[in-house]
Amino acid sequence: MSDAVRESEIAAEQAYLDRVYTRLDQLRISAAEVEKAGYSLARVGNFGALVERDAMVYHAARRRRALESEHDGLVFGRLDLGPDGVSGADAAAVPPAVPGGEVRYVGRLGLRDETYESLVVDWRAPAAAPFYRATPTDRMGVVRRRSIRSTAEKVVSIEDDLLDPSSAPESMAVIGDGALLANLSRATGRGMKDIVATIQREQDDAIRSPASGVTIVRGGPGTGKTAVALHRAAYLLYADRNRYESGGVLVVGPSEVFVGYVSRVLPSLGEDTASLRSLGQLVEGVHATRHEPPEVAAVKGSLRMQRVLGRAARGPVPDSPDRIRILYRGELLSLDKPALDDLRRTVLNLGVKRNAARAKAAGHVLDALWRQSVELLPSGRQQKREEFAPDIAERPEFIRFMRGWWPVLRPAEVLGWLADRHRLSRWANGVLSNKEIGVLAGSISVGDLSVEDVALLDELHELLGDPPVRKRQPRDPFQVAEGVREVTTYADRMAAARAQAVERPTDYRDYAHIIVDESQDVSPMQWRMIGRRGPHATWTIVGDPAQAAWADAAESGRAMDGAVGTRRRSSFTLTTNYRNSAEIFEVAARVIRRVQPDIELPTAVRSSGVAPVERVVASQELESSVRAAAQSLLDQVEGTVGVITPTSRRDEVAKWVADLAPDRLQTVGALDSKGMEYDGVLVVEPSDIREEAETGFRTLYVALSRATQRLTTVGTRAF
Known part of the structure; x- marks a missing residue:
């Protein structure tokens, strides 16, 4: 699909969106006028007028707020229905794209024009159901389903699904991934149409x-x-x-x-x-994008880390006090490191998470000190446990001790402890090899977290738990001031209760x-x-x-x-690959079959007649060759171009092509190319991608299968 057709379709949707927002502004002004008129009822002066005023103002204000709050992204879908999907009642007043059919626009709010003709169908209405539920084998009358993405009042992109290719007229534009199926279905011959049906049925x-x-x-x-x-x-x-x-x-x-x-x-x-x-x-609160080298990722991703982190989370806090000494009634009460370690293990064996067990830990320390006081003091000078505990607990030296011995721990703090190889060796003993301990300790950088670190932080959060917090009373959404609540209906209160139910931490x-x-x-x-x-x-x-x-x-x-x-x-x-041409997928398949010769691969069903380009250049020519190849792809395809590099060289290569059509070209590391799709793909140094890790062949297989139209590889060695 050419850029001209895409822009023409976006312009048409923009024109309709302009019409919708013009009507929205009219309704908003009308609601504001009704709200204003409601206040004037108070001049009548009797109680009935005041009640009528409150109800009128409330509902007018509620309507105005709804019109304002649903402003952004108001229209997000369009349904082009064939003759078997026509209802008439919800049809938009625009010419149908399918002869004898109708058009429905779906949005956050139902709107009608001045003559009560439908402009937008509320997404909750039955007429909007096909937008969510229609599929190629149960089309519900839908020929084309279009998703519309907008910012403020401007359409920025559209994406189509062609659910009924046989009913789509030749003039119907299909934008985005749906265009692939459209092209297949419109190809000559029964074979392609059977393939389209297979794809649709599988999905x-x-x-x-x-x-x-x-x-x-x-x-x-x-x-x-x-x-x-x-x-x-x-x-x-x-x-x-x-x-x-x-x-x-x-x-x-x-x-x-x-x-x-x-x-x-x-x-x-x-x-x-x-x-x-x-x-x-x-x-x-964590936003990590950096990936670890394969040897580090293999350690951090292994289930063995569960045991290492468990030992770290239960162990003594580094540099924490290893004894407590308190002078009490002339006697020195003290607990040394072995006693404190026993107390720590006793508390954690109760099943309480560390951050939630601080009060229990303090209680066990006080118990041990009290028992010691009973042994040291004559019976006449002893206190009962309930008198002894508050006396000691309020002392500054005890408070300082507890803060150092049993502090509230953050997952990132405990993760940082693993950078100390001596400490890590103790926790990883019998779990990781010496080489793995060295690799892991050298990779810890709390100030520069990797994607692989995020799972370790979550594991530590599970082990440490949250510190106790005081619960807050839920806010009354209808309270205007102390003792004053809005006029509400039962439906209003039920809607507010549902909203509070879905409010998530x-x-x-x-x-x-x-x-x-x-x-x-x-x-x-x-x-x-x-x-x-x-x-x-x-x-x-x-x-x-x-x-x-x-x-x-x-x-x-x-x-x-x-x-x-x-x-x-x-x-x-x-089982059917409809993204790649047969020529492109054959290159990717050749790579993966080197390590898995018997693997079952999907069938690429279309042939473009264009063979992928493989270039081997001298190292000093790599930069200029990459730029030239990227520019060539930009000239050959009308859509996006992906430049896929070894993970370690992503930033370097990105600088080489930074000034080439930044709105259409994206540079990604091989690992980040997973799930991506581009019209043209340039793979840089494919041999390096293959050798980056034990699974490098698979990563290269992914990189080579991202293109829908053109594939070029440039490297200093053949792959």
């Missing part, structure tokens, strides 16, 4: 899989795994809104680049229930459904982290074992089983 079965349990979707590059995952999120949210709106849906991706991509192509859901997070963003850990994309790259420790976000959740897990960056598949499988539990599982396999 639809996975999208509509039962919500309960675990849905596992496997498929190679270009089979639409991510599209299935995101459409499944939309389907579940609409099919069981109460359950998933209150509990929430979490979508986890491998990288920030991937999450940014998904946030642009995810069909707008009309509310903020779906949360998008990368593996480096799952811990509140910043570190939310009880999602109703979790979607994990590129699951083959999730390390065992990361599986533990994700599992804590949904102890009662249902799951959708999407991945491709052939692309796995985690070498120990068995360990990762055990960790995944631990996260999802024993829930019933439904498995689906996608």
